[in-house]
Amino acid sequence: MDVTRPMISIKSIFSGPTAPPSRDLQRERREWRLESDRWVHQRHVDRGYRIKWGYVAIAYLVEFMVIGASLWGAWLFAGVYSDGDWHAFYFMLLAPLVYAAVELCRVPLGILARTQRSHFVRGLAVLGIIFAAGVTTKSVSQLGEMMFHPRLMEAARTKTALKDAQADRATIGDRIKAADERVAQYTTELDQIEKRSSDNAQQLAGLPAQRCERVFGTNSKGRKYQNLKCVADPRVAALSAGVTKASADRAVLIKELEEARKARATLDPGAADRRVADAEQGYRNAVNRSQLHSFTAMVYGVDPIDVTEQQVHAFLRIFVFLPAVCAAFASTILALCAVSTRRTFMDEDDLGAAVNPEAAPYMLDAIADALRSNPEPILPRAANATGAVIPMNRPAQGQQSLPGQNLPGQQTLPAAGAGA
Numbered sequence: 001m002d003v004t005r006p007m008i009s010i011k012s013i014f015s016g017p018t019a020p021p022s023r024d025l026q027r028e029r030r031e032w033r034l035e036s037d038r039w040v041h042q043r044h045v046d047r048g049y050r051i052k053w054g055y056v057a058i059a060y061l062v063e064f065m066v067i068g069a070s071l072w073g074a075w076l077f078a079g080v081y082s083d084g085d086w087h088a089f090y091f092m093l094l095a096p097l098v099y100a101a102v103e104l105c106r107v108p109l110g111i112l113a114r115t116q117r118s119h120f121v122r123g124l125a126v127l128g129i130i131f132a133a134g135v136t137t138k139s140v141s142q143l144g145e146m147m148f149h150p151r152l153m154e155a156a157r158t159k160t161a162l163k164d165a166q167a168d169r170a171t172i173g174d175r176i177k178a179a180d181e182r183v184a185q186y187t188t189e190l191d192q193i194e195k196r197s198s199d200n201a202q203q204l205a206g207l208p209a210q211r212c213e214r215v216f217g218t219n220s221k222g223r224k225y226q227n228l229k230c231v232a233d234p235r236v237a238a239l240s241a242g243v244t245k246a247s248a249d250r251a252v253l254i255k256e257l258e259e260a261r262k263a264r265a266t267l268d269p270g271a272a273d274r275r276v277a278d279a280e281q282g283y284r285n286a287v288n289r290s291q292l293h294s295f296t297a298m299v300y301g302v303d304p305i306d307v308t309e310q311q312v313h314a315f316l317r318i319f320v321f322l323p324a325v326c327a328a329f330a331s332t333i334l335a336l337c338a339v340s341t342r343r344t345f346m347d348e349d350d351l352g353a354a355v356n357p358e359a360a361p362y363m364l365d366a367i368a369d370a371l372r373s374n375p376e377p378i379l380p381r382a383a384n385a386t387g388a389v390i391p392m393n394r395p396a397q398g399q400q401s402l403p404g405q406n407l408p409g410q411q412t413l414p415a416a417g418a419g420a
Contacts, residue, residue: 197246
């Protein structure tokens with residue numbers, strides 16, 4: 001068995017020999033393709049411009065990505081700030097829908113700005129591009145602000161906590177002094193009340209006991225009666241009231257004194273210092289996680305915790321509005337570059353020069369003189385089928401030689417010098 005012989009499959013047996021491609025068919029396809037290319041090229045020439053639809057498709061793709069991101073950001077924004085009210089939620093989505101419709105006009109306006117021949121229409125198209133780019137700048141800048149918003153809010157919250165801790169530490173001495181004075185005041189008042197209560201109790205104990213005696217008499221019915229009548233010292237009631245009031249005041253002062261002592265116990269300078277240190281660490285961590293604070297500190301050459309709000313918001317304008325403007329004009333510039341223009345017969349004549357109407361009579365006179373001097377038409381000379389080979393470098397009779405070509409019997413002239 002010859003191993004070099006190719007294997008014959010069943011499919012090749014039943015399919016039969018493959019017919020070679022028809023040259024006429026290939027020629028027709030090639031001519032059709034060339035004719036189509038010529039027709040497309042001629043159409044572009046007649047129009048005066050050519051649109052590269054691949055670039056236009058990329059521009060529309062970029063535009064749809066920007067619009068989709070803007071609508072999705074508006075949806076999230078409305079969900080966060082509508083506070084659960086679905087009326088407010090859908091009201092907040094109406095403007096982004098209008099903005100998206102306006103943004104769709106930028107790419108067609110860019111194509112119109114290149115293809116229209118009227119300068120007025122081109123100006124209107126450029127004005128529309130600027131308006132649509134402004135809308136896109138607003139939408140994209142909102143997305144940029146939403147990107148930096150969580151970090152900025154965390155940094156602001158931790159900075160507020162740091163300021164509160166620093167203010168608490170700055171006033172800890174005065175508050176400790178005030179708390180000590182309050183405790184001393186309550187202690188003094190309590191001592192005075194206890195002294196007054198003790199004096200009243202001693203005076204009340206020194207008073208004589210009440211005197212009691214039997215009283216005899218006869219009532220209106222003639223019956224005799226007897227009662228026990230006690231007469232107390234009038235100072236007893238006043239002293240008893242003083243003792244009762246002192247006891248009540250003492251209970252109130254004891255409660256206030258306990259609260260004042262508890263408030264004084266919370267006023268610890270060491271605890272205030274620890275709170276300030278913790279707040280500084282929290283603020284530093286929040287700032288380090290904020291890209292905006294890091295870039296601001298890098299540019300100004302300071303510690304990220306020392307950057308000011310003015311510096312941060314200045315960079316926020318750069319990081320938000322500048323990319324938004326670039327995103328607004330990127331797809332438009334791509335659409336503008338997708339159109340290539342050329343001058344046609346509608347812009348100028350085929351020779352590329354305008355004819356002055358005043359020179360037309362002189363040109364017509366020159367043409368008429370040339371026709372009168374040579375009235376007989378020049379007919380093409382009939383070719384002789386002699387089969388002789390004509391050299392390619394030999395010109396026809398009555399034809400001038402080309403530059404650099406020497407005819408038989410013609411003298412070669414020297415080349416002209418630089419001063420000729």
